[in-house]
Amino acid sequence: MNAFIRNIAFSTLLLMPLAPAGAADYNTVLQPAKPGLPLAHPIAKDDIAPPPFSLIADRPKNPAYVPGLPGLPQARPFKDDFGVPRPPKFDGVFIRQSRVENGEVVIPAGGLFYLEDTMGGEVALRGEVMPLLATTPTYIDYDMSIVVKENVAIPAGQSVVVGGTVYQYYATVGHETTANHALHVKTIAGTDWEWAFGSPVLSTSQPGWWNTRFTQLYNQGQAREVTPQKMVFDWISGVRMDRLLLADEKLFTGLAGAGDEWKSGNRTIRVAEVNAEAGTVRIQVIENGKVALERTLGPVKKELLIEDTAARRALVFEHGDLAGFLSPWPEPFKDGKANLKIYAKAFSLNYGADFARDPRFAVYPVGCPTGHNFGYMLVNKQEIRIKPGGTAEGPQNYFKIGVDRIEGDRVLAWHIEDRLGNRSVNLGGANVGNVDLVLGQGRVAGQAILKDVGRALLARTYQAAQNAPQAQATGAVQTAPAPAHTASLPSGLSAGLIGAIGILAIACGAVGFEVGRRKRAV
Amino acid sequence: MFPYRLVFTLFVLAFVGYIAASFAFFEMPATAADAENCGFLPGEFVGTGQLTYERTEAWWVSFQRKSEFFTAFSIGLATAFAGFALSTARRTGSGAATGAALGGGVLAASAICVSCLAPVLGIVGLGFAGSLLAGVPKWLIALNTLLLTGWGTLYLHRRAGTCPVPPQTTHNAQPAS
Numbered sequence: 001m002n003a004f005i006r007n008i009a010f011s012t013l014l015l016m017p018l019a020p021a022g023a024a025d026y027n028t029v030l031q032p033a034k035p036g037l038p039l040a041h042p043i044a045k046d047d048i049a050p051p052p053f054s055l056i057a058d059r060p061k062n063p064a065y066v067p068g069l070p071g072l073p074q075a076r077p078f079k080d081d082f083g084v085p086r087p088p089k090f091d092g093v094f095i096r097q098s099r100v101e102n103g104e105v106v107i108p109a110g111g112l113f114y115l116e117d118t119m120g121g122e123v124a125l126r127g128e129v130m131p132l133l134a135t136t137p138t139y140i141d142y143d144m145s146i147v148v149k150e151n152v153a154i155p156a157g158q159s160v161v162v163g164g165t166v167y168q169y170y171a172t173v174g175h176e177t178t179a180n181h182a183l184h185v186k187t188i189a190g191t192d193w194e195w196a197f198g199s200p201v202l203s204t205s206q207p208g209w210w211n212t213r214f215t216q217l218y219n220q221g222q223a224r225e226v227t228p229q230k231m232v233f234d235w236i237s238g239v240r241m242d243r244l245l246l247a248d249e250k251l252f253t254g255l256a257g258a259g260d261e262w263k264s265g266n267r268t269i270r271v272a273e274v275n276a277e278a279g280t281v282r283i284q285v286i287e288n289g290k291v292a293l294e295r296t297l298g299p300v301k302k303e304l305l306i307e308d309t310a311a312r313r314a315l316v317f318e319h320g321d322l323a324g325f326l327s328p329w330p331e332p333f334k335d336g337k338a339n340l341k342i343y344a345k346a347f348s349l350n351y352g353a354d355f356a357r358d359p360r361f362a363v364y365p366v367g368c369p370t371g372h373n374f375g376y377m378l379v380n381k382q383e384i385r386i387k388p389g390g391t392a393e394g395p396q397n398y399f400k401i402g403v404d405r406i407e408g409d410r411v412l413a414w415h416i417e418d419r420l421g422n423r424s425v426n427l428g429g430a431n432v433g434n435v436d437l438v439l440g441q442g443r444v445a446g447q448a449i450l451k452d453v454g455r456a457l458l459a460r461t462y463q464a465a466q467n468a469p470q471a472q473a474t475g476a477v478q479t480a481p482a483p484a485h486t487a488s489l490p491s492g493l494s495a496g497l498i499g500a501i502g503i504l505a506i507a508c509g510a511v512g513f514e515v516g517r518r519k520r521a522v
Numbered sequence: 523m524f525p526y527r528l529v530f531t532l533f534v535l536a537f538v539g540y541i542a543a544s545f546a547f548f549e550m551p552a553t554a555a556d557a558e559n560c561g562f563l564p565g566e567f568v569g570t571g572q573l574t575y576e577r578t579e580a581w582w583v584s585f586q587r588k589s590e591f592f593t594a595f596s597i598g599l600a601t602a603f604a605g606f607a608l609s610t611a612r613r614t615g616s617g618a619a620t621g622a623a624l625g626g627g628v629l630a631a632s633a634i635c636v637s638c639l640a641p642v643l644g645i646v647g648l649g650f651a652g653s654l655l656a657g658v659p660k661w662l663i664a665l666n667t668l669l670l671t672g673w674g675t676l677y678l679h680r681r682a683g684t685c686p687v688p689p690q691t692t693h694n695a696q697p698a699s
């Protein structure tokens with residue numbers, strides 16, 4: 001019931017209009033990163049619902065923890081085009097709000113998500129690899145917007161979603177007649193920005209805090225009421241990563257002069273002109289002998305890169321599944337040539353849209369207010385029901401959730417299995433009433449979300465470890481752990497085995513003797 | 523004349539009977555050690571008497587992983603051979619027949635020793651034989667059983683065809699004079 005009420009409140013919040021007509025122009029209200037700079041991202045005109053269960057209260061309950069599986073790898077190292085090591089990439093899988101109903105496991109829509117759980121920010125225009133399940137496309141560019149909501153109340157202990165940002169009224173700390181009030185800032189995926197920005201602390205009675213107006217890049221807010229019971233904001237903003245542009249195929253990277261061209265299918269990408277003095281390069285895409293796209297890229301505004309939207313737009317072109325950009329690094333022009341990167345098989349991951357490669361899932365890129373990306377979520381759109389003995393497939397069958405045995409409202413046995421067929425240990429048990437899960441060791445699964453679910457997760461893990469030796473201790477014999485099904489295989493030449501082989505030889509001789517005697521008799 | 527019907531019937535009865543007994547006496551393991559002994563992986567043991575499988579499925583998993591079909595095959599052969607030996611008693615002599623039948627019984631017992639049935643039944647005295655045969659793969663026991671019973675069958679069949687012996691009970695029934 002609580003979840004139901006919470007969802008109603010959440011939906012109501014979503015229905016609140018963004019910056020209504022006649023309201024303040026948030027382009028001027030919001031502070032840029034530095035006086036004189038433009039806001040790096042545009043202000044969103046429309047709200048897009050975040051994935052279900054984005055609130056803190058919707059975190060996994062008493063979840064199982066799996067550090068990873070061979071087919072759900074952890075800490076994969078990648079380098080960008082400049083040979084610079086990028087933050088390692090982790091596969092994460094989360095299940096929340098699952099339950100047992102009528103002898104089946106039920107995972108509601110939005111309850112299961114895969115997270116590309118990067119340890120640090122993913123940066124555009126650098127040729128950085130961004131794993132997409134079993135593939136490793138290159139991250140090219142992104143669209144981010146700033147979402148502003150007005151008249152937002154956050155009761156103590158609860159949270160709200162603004163764009164892709166989750167604010168939680170975490171605590172009030174009193175001192176004599178004064179107090180300060182901490183607001184925690186996370187993402188819809190659970191990334192805690194505490195390590196990046198800290199948590200804004202508001203106070204009208206103690207100096208040195210944010211008072212009622214906080215600014216952390218594009219996470220900003222103006223409170224009109226801050227009490228131990230609730231915070232009420234006139235307006236509060238967060239960021240939303242609207243789109244990631246990636247590509248599966250690199251056509252070219254390097255210096256290119258006028259007349260250079262590359263083919264992809266029946267399309268030709270051609271450098272029509274290089275103007276190093278003006279800092280521009282003119283690109284043409286030719287289809288069926290006609291110029292289908294003509295774009296002038298540049299000049300490079302290094303002081304605004306990589307995050308400023310307009311500065312990036314000036315460097316990037318897209319045409320169908322072709323994309324490319326004028327690279328600012330190490331230098332955009334050299335010896336009369338332009339430093340270009342050209343890609344084919346480009347595609348987008350749009351916030352809240354279907355994941356094109358498996359439309360059973362919706363995709364939600366996760367953005368940082370700096371303009372860096374923090375992975376993406378692939379979220380189930382429809383409710384999943386799993387009978388005992390059944391499985392539910394993750395996106396593109398990248399993993400499976402298997403339910404092995406249910407008894408009453410307890411899940412005695414279930415597991416997660418990667419695409420290579422590797423299974424986790426049994427995650428069920430006599431005290432397990434759901435299939436809530438945290439898998440991985442990335443920024444979210446291995447760090448941030450542990451603040452919310454770590455205690456229950458550790459308690460459950462300890463309980464499982466405690467039960468195992470106790471169960472063994474009740475037996476008369478302690479056996480060394482070994483694959484049980486190998487027990488019937490020979491383990492060296494024991495006396496019994498030597499005897500059996502001897503009997504085999506004698507029996508062969510005896511049968512041979514009998515057969516020979518019969519032949520002689522005939 | 524070889525009693526095909528008798529041998530085949532005994533084989534099938536013993537084969538199916540062993541499987542039925544295995545199912546009937548199967549108990550969900552009480553400890554992780556018992557579970558491992560019955561062929562289950564540590565992760566499949568939930569708690570006392572609880573596995574990640576229902577009882578029927580658990581039995582079948584255990585039956586397959588412990589290669590119990592070899593045991594059923596061995597017991598079927600040994601039983602069929604013992605029956606065949608007793609059926610030839612009149613022609614081969616009761617001593618030879620009894621010895622052969624006893625041999626068949628020993629083969630069957632040895633097969634049971636390393637099966638999953640013996641521990642569940644808790645049969646006293648099979649522990650030593652079981653531990654002696656524990657390192658012997660079941661397929662080898664089945665192969666030995668096949669060869670030994672095959673040899674015994676050939677031997678008894680040859681002897682029955684060449685040297686019929688009147689039953690001893692006929693002499694014993696003669697009144698003293």
